[in-house]
Amino acid sequence: MRDAYVIGAGMTKFGELWSNSIRDMFVEAALKAIDDAGVDHIDSMYVGAMSSGLFVQQEHLGALMADYLGVVPMPATHVESACASGGVSFRQAFLEVASGASDIVLAGGVEKMTDGADVTDALATAADQEYEVYHGITFPGLYAIMARAHMQEFGTTREQLAAVAVKNHRNGSKNPNAQFRSEVTLEQVIRSTMVADPLRLLDCSPVSDGAAAVIVASEAVAKKLGKQRIRVAASAQASDTLALHSRKSLTTLNAVVAAAQKAYKMAGKKPSDIQIAEVHDCFTIAEVIVSEDLGFFEKGKGGEAAANGLTSLETGKIRVNTSGGLKSKGHPVGATGIAQIIELYEQLNGKAGARQVENARIGLAENMGGTGASCVIHILEAL
């Protein structure tokens, strides 16, 4: 495989974008990415989206977005992997460039969640319909089951979970594209409305609209444009049983462990080499578990690490979710994996503004679907 580079990025603001349609959001993000890269054409594109069929009764997003981006008859493919759809879209673009099949590929993601669908029901399609959802369980409920197991097994506390939300809101307050730019206190988190015990409203990522896109290019193209800077050092993906109850452990996500092992090997890096990480904090407990399964902290110590500031922008040994994460930046499901890549791209280019981590050179993005039944991990390196 040959090297591939991220040479451009663009996204909409995330939030309740009532005046923007799914196609307009995608085209806005794609045009920003194309203009940022300075390319005069693209060879192919991918559209990550979890469930536009349920959210807006629109499928066939590949062709729709190619049409409205004005690039037909270029190949355009819709990619679905639940909440990991964006990350998998990026991986497909990477593989297409790395294989030599194309030189310039757009990887995008989008979700329109506020057009009136039963969002809880639509999101639950990422779980086992016949043997989980049939019994009334929701996504917050599944993560709540994991949270309670983690508390039972390792002594993780309610306050430690809340520390993740407090940190991510603080980071998100510095991100102009974030849905919530307000800080929250520990007290506010642990007194917010109960959604699924022990998880409360402020443990949960919000319902969001938004789109994000990046341009992946070959070394030759990147060089010609003077953009040979952010290299994709690793791309790895793994799967696990769809149903949470089918796994041996409720507190370890094997797909994250497996994808991380592959990614570190491919990049020739170890967990301690990673300076910044965007991880899939759909719920506070998810960031805790993932920070352990990525090898940043010992199993069971993720909550304590967050509470002690080891993942914060200000004092972290590894800065986790500098963008505000899904919690504060917002979680338009299909766009999330691409938005994670964009945060790394901005950080590694020194353009993250008030969130900038000094001398950031190596970043990791972890995007997962369902209760971790799919996971895709990328490592980007600034040259």
Add this chain to the structure above:
Amino acid sequence: MITARYAREIPQRYRLEASKCAQCATVSFPPRLVCPTCKGRTFSTITLQNEGKLLSYTVVRVGSDKFSKETPFAVGIIELKDGIRITTQIADANLEKLAHGQTVRLVFRKIQEDGKAGILCYGYKAIVV
């Protein structure tokens, strides 16, 4: 729910029928065509024991539209005596007194209704013993 889709799952939801691999004896619930342990493709049908213990649980306070009138209700992951784990509601429970490791038994209950004109959907729920 389309009745054909509902009827297909009746052996599992009403009778706890599982498959046992002829090669390595791994039990799968629901039955599978490929054994997740040894990749075997030959199975016999067994019935799971209806007792087990509560591994972890939550109380759903915000449900999907279909379950919004049922909240709050408890859902947990149960490990049955055969070692099989399932997700199910915990019925008739004092929501404040649920705890890890509690012994539960599966009973036959109505799980959901399919709108005003649709079918009633049944299956297992756990009760604390």
